[in-house]
Amino acid sequence: MPQNFIACDRGQTMLLPPDLTDWVPDDHVVWSILGAVEQMDLSVFYGAYRENGQGRAAYEPSMMVTLLLYSYARGNRSSRGIERACREDVTYKLITAMRIPDHSTIAEFRRRHEKALGELFSAVLALCAEAGLVEVGVISIDGTKIRANASRGANRTYEKLVADILKEAEETDRWEDGLFGPDRGDELPEHLRSEEGRRAAFAAAKDRLAQKAGRGEEPEVARIEPDPEQFSATRGWGRRTWHREAHKELLRRREQAAQPIPAARPARLLEALHRLEENQQVEIQASEAYERWQAERRAGGVSGQRFGMPPKPYVPPAAPEGVMNKTDPDSRMMRTQGQPTVQGYNAQAAVTRGQIIVAAEIAVESPDFGHLEPTVSAALRELENAGVAQRPETLLADAGYWHKKQIENIASDGIQVLVPPDAGLREGARPGWDEGMYAFMRRVLASEAGHELYKNRKQTVEPVFAHNKFNRGFRRFQRRGRAAARSEWRLQAAVHNLMKLHSHWLDPAIA
Structure with a gap:
């Protein structure tokens, strides 16, 4: 008697085309996400497209939103990984109706609707509230x-950023052949051996790099003058307090005006350099304000009040201090408990x-x-x-x-x-x-x-x-960038809440 196995004929054709809904169980999370998206107001997404329908047809925004939410729920956040899943995974095929969006289309949708995707957090929270979960x-x-x-290795001091800008502005062959010539290659060219020559070379390289990056005029430096009334409870009244409060205000303004990080490397180098220069200029402004405040106190001081010696004039360092990440200037070195520091x-x-x-x-x-x-x-x-x-x-x-x-x-x-x-x-x-x-x-x-x-x-x-x-x-x-990171963190939080909502819909007792 021959062995008894269930036949596995991969060449077997089907009389009728398969229905994808028959291949996905009724309690699968994909149904919950599809149902949740149907209840959301996605007018912000639809409003970004032409009403007259001109141009190449775009994928339905509701489908793309569902695709991203489901992908994040599955831990699949790479645009190429999502495209691959649309080819291979039946649940992804169900979402896209058998269509396969290109990874560049997925990445562009995420970039184009960055803010709106982050606001899905509010929409999902409202659904959770309706279900009584909040x-x-x-x-x-x-x-x-x-x-x-x-990377942590992309953190640069001002001097190293200058070197990177010089390197970016000059082609390698021109640097070696035109500047070094027959020399060994590690000595400085004649015009870089003086401070004036280095400054002129850097200014020229910076201008060439700005043109390459498509930047116009130099961005303005923030004007910040700390108000001592706003930090009167802060311990200490010295110059460092004024520097610290001015830096806090600068970070607050950068947060409010957070912009996407440029994709081009030359533009990112210039942005990192500008931020270090801005940090130093804000410190100089804070020091000047501190010295004026001290002078005003002395001029209008109460009889018998002692102020000590006048503060010495602030002498800023020759170059801005600190480091800035040339890949994502918004990110910082973060200390983690029991783990190495991370750039994040x-x-x-x-x-x-x-x-x-x-x-x-x-x-x-x-x-x-x-x-x-x-x-x-x-x-x-x-x-x-x-x-x-x-x-x-x-x-x-x-x-x-x-x-x-x-x-x-x-x-x-x-x-x-x-x-x-x-x-x-x-x-x-x-x-x-x-x-x-x-x-x-x-x-x-x-x-x-x-x-x-x-x-x-x-x-x-x-x-x-x-x-x-x-x-x-x-x-x-x-x-990259604070605005993009906030949007992505809120999107991930929305996915987390969606999973809680899915559990509630399956069985309210275990939600």
């Missing part, structure tokens, strides 16, 4: 470091007890210090847009968020804040941290009710980061 009695806030689309962004999230993300923002500062109030404000704004009338009652965050003024501001808005003053590694309190709000917060956290409430923080917000970074592979941004 319970905001207790909210936890935390941050995680996500790598930028840039600090992704902030506010999460409910049900692990629904209610705010997703991006910061360029590595510490979480200073991000408590902005993240809470973002959460309140998102909840209002989603139609959630309930306001958070309690806010949980780790010791990195301890900021006395911000905690007071949030508490004055009727929200209880639980943030440890320190990480608990010290045997005693820091000097001056043993009374007032510090002592009160320690007492609250040491109480039975406070302890029970605060222990929910880890099991709400940290699993959200774990799911997205390790299960969905979201460890690195695909696009």
Whole structure:
């Protein structure tokens, strides 16, 4: 008796064409994403195309949005990987109706609708609210470091950026043959052996590079003059305080006016160079303002008040200090706990007890210090847009968020804040941290009710980061620049909430 196997005839033809819907189970997540997109207002996407239909036909925006949401849910964020899946995966074929968008089309759609894709977060949050998943009695806030689309090795000092610009402006053959000639090749040409010659050569190279990059006039340097009334509570009144406050204001302005990072390497080099020069100019402005402020205090001082010696005039360094990444000038070196430093962004999230993300923002500062109030404000704004009338009652965050003024501001808005003053590694309190709000917060956290409430923080917000970074592979941004990173982080947060919504639709008891 022959062996008994089920026949496997790959040449077997079908009498009728297959129906893709028969090949995908009813409880598959693709159906939930298709259903969610049908309920979204995608007018912003459709409004970007000609109403008269002229020109080459484009893929339906609803199909492309569904394709990106499903791809991110599967941890597939590469445009080439998405194109490959459209050829090979039946669920992708179901989304695209058997069509195969080219990877360049997918990448261009993501670039063109960058802001609108990030705003899908608000649309998904509204769907979660309608399903009753957004319970905001207790909210936890935390941050995680996500790598930028840039290498740590691309960080450059001002001098190295100048060298890169010179190298970019001169072709290798012309440099070796025209400048070095018969020499060994490692000595400087005659016109680069003096400081004046180097400056002239750099200025000429910079102009050639600007023309190559298509840049017009030099971008303006921000004018910033710190107001001491705005940082009167800051410890110290010296020049460093003015520098620090001016730099904060510069970062705030860059955040508000965040622009896409140029794709061309020459333009990126010039952008990185400009930012280092702008940093130095803002420091000079802050020093001048500080010296004027000191002079005014002395001129109108109260009799008997001592001011000490007048400040010495500020002498800026010969070249701007610090480093800037020439691939993604918005990104920064980020310290991570127990891991090597990464070139990236600090992704902030506010999460409910049900692990629904209610705010997703991006910061360029590595510490979480200073991000408590902005993240809470973002959460309140998102909840209002989603139609959630309930306001958070309690806010949980780790010791990195301890900021006395911000905690007071949030508490004055009727929200209880639980943030440890320190990480608990010290045997005693820091000097001056043993009374007032510090002592009160320690007492609250040491109480039975406070302890029970605060222990929910880890099991709400940290699993959200774990799911997205390790299960969905979201460890690195695909696009460059702060605006693009924020849009992508919000899109990933929307996908996370969609997965929660899918679980709820399957079985509300396990959502």
